[in-house]
Amino acid sequence: MPKLDGILETAIYTDDMDRARAFYEDVLGLEPIFTDGRLRAYGVARRSVLLIFKRGAATHAVTIPGGTIPGHDGAGPLHIAFAVAADELEVWEKHLAARRVAIEGATAWSRGGRSVYFRDPDGHLLELATPGLWSVY
Numbered sequence: 001m002p003k004l005d006g007i008l009e010t011a012i013y014t015d016d017m018d019r020a021r022a023f024y025e026d027v028l029g030l031e032p033i034f035t036d037g038r039l040r041a042y043g044v045a046r047r048s049v050l051l052i053f054k055r056g057a058a059t060h061a062v063t064i065p066g067g068t069i070p071g072h073d074g075a076g077p078l079h080i081a082f083a084v085a086a087d088e089l090e091v092w093e094k095h096l097a098a099r100r101v102a103i104e105g106a107t108a109w110s111r112g113g114r115s116v117y118f119r120d121p122d123g124h125l126l127e128l129a130t131p132g133l134w135s136v137y
Contacts, residue, residue, distance in 0.1 A: 011051040012124050013074045019121045020052050027099050028082075038062075044082070081115070081127035083137065089114055092128050109133050 014020040021040060024030045030042035030050065038057040042050045059071045084092060096103060096118060104125075105117040113132025120126055131137055 007048060009049045009051055010080055011053060011072070011074070012078050012080065012120075012122070013053050013055040014122045015055050016121070017052070017054050023120050024050070024052065027096070027101060050080070077119070077123040077125055079125045079127065081129045081133075084128045084130055086114070086130040086132075089116065089128060089130050092116070111135070113137070 017040065021032075024040075024042060025032070030044065032040050033043045033049070034041040037054075039051055039053045042052070044050050053073075055075075056073060059073045061071050062069045093103065093116060096116075101118050103116050103118050107115045107117075109115065109132055111132040111134070113130045113134075115127050115129040115133060117125055117127050129137070
């Protein structure tokens with residue numbers, strides 16, 4: 001079996017790019033690494049990329065100088081978990097509270113990790129998770 005090295009990109013979809021930009025840049029502190037009329041890409045922890053597409057803008061294939069990107073889209077609230085250090089989770093909780101982002105749930109995992117859950121303006125469920133959530137993390 002060929003080896004996978006990780007998940008490089010995760011894509012979510014928004015109805016309002018300005019609102020999504022404000023949330024992901026102002027609340028989560030992400031910085032864009034690419035922007036065009038269809039999407040905004042953010043580097044996360046220098047190892048993965050969060051793609052935020054304008055809903056419906058990526059349904060058709062796009063041809064670029066290097067090849068073709070097939071169309072895709074998504075609907076409904078999706079889920080993303082961001083990895084955080086155990087000693088940063090409380091700092092994040094205070095940061096979210098200061099920005100009036102409601103925490104919808106919290107979980108203490110049997111392996112020792114903890115998670116908190118909140119939503120972005122499009123209703124996507126975001127999670128901050130500390131080590132101990134999974135056997136691989």
